[in-house]
Amino acid sequence: MTAANQSEAPRQDAAATVERRWGAVCVGILGILVFLATFAGVHQATMPQARVETVDPTTLHIAGEFIESNLGSAVEPDGSVTVRLVGQQYSFTPQCILVPTKTLVTFRAASAEVVHGFLIQNTNVNLMLVPGYVSTISARFAAPADSLMPCHEYCGTGHEAMWAHVRIIEKAEFLKLARQRRRLTCVAE
Ligand SMILES: [Cu+2]
Numbered sequence: 612m613t614a615a616n617q618s619e620a621p622r623q624d625a626a627a628t629v630e631r632r633w634g635a636v637c638v639g640i641l642g643i644l645v646f647l648a649t650f651a652g653v654h655q656a657t658m659p660q661a662r663v664e665t666v667d668p669t670t671l672h673i674a675g676e677f678i679e680s681n682l683g684s685a686v687e688p689d690g691s692v693t694v695r696l697v698g699q700q701y702s703f704t705p706q707c708i709l710v711p712t713k714t715l716v717t718f719r720a721a722s723a724e725v726v727h728g729f730l731i732q733n734t735n736v737n738l739m740l741v742p743g744y745v746s747t748i749s750a751r752f753a754a755p756a757d758s759l760m761p762c763h764e765y766c767g768t769g770h771e772a773m774w775a776h777v778r779i780i781e782k783a784e785f786l787k788l789a790r791q792r793r794r795l796t797c798v799a800e
Contacts, residue, residue: 664745683794691715698727698740701769707776707797711785717749728763752779
């Protein structure tokens, strides 16, 4: 060993020690990230929905909660309103959703085939419709309004044409209509 090499050795040892420490830090960070992702996924069941409720997308239109005659808005015995809707390539059913002001409204939505987005403009209502699962969200609307409901998850070549209307009307007016029909929409007949 030459004199020059001897003087290099302590510096190389010091560098190797520092590199090992940083290596351990990086592995530690990766370990924390993997733990957090596993915890969120397994323990809190955050994928694909916080509340997991399944539905068969292949029989949506034939049987069960999401058959066409059951879609739209319905007043529940407790006075709240449930809205059921389906997203499919490339439209929503119903095409116009009618909801009352100052009432707890729960949306229950399902997709017939691919992932769609459900969003009501200027509100916090924003969901993914994942095939095989029922997506739910509750909201209250303060004042009458006409809103757009565009699909905001790319779902195929007709995606940009996929949107519906949401009409928020006064509660009294809504309840009057609800006495005449079991399921309400604002689709023109
Ligand atoms: Cu879509």
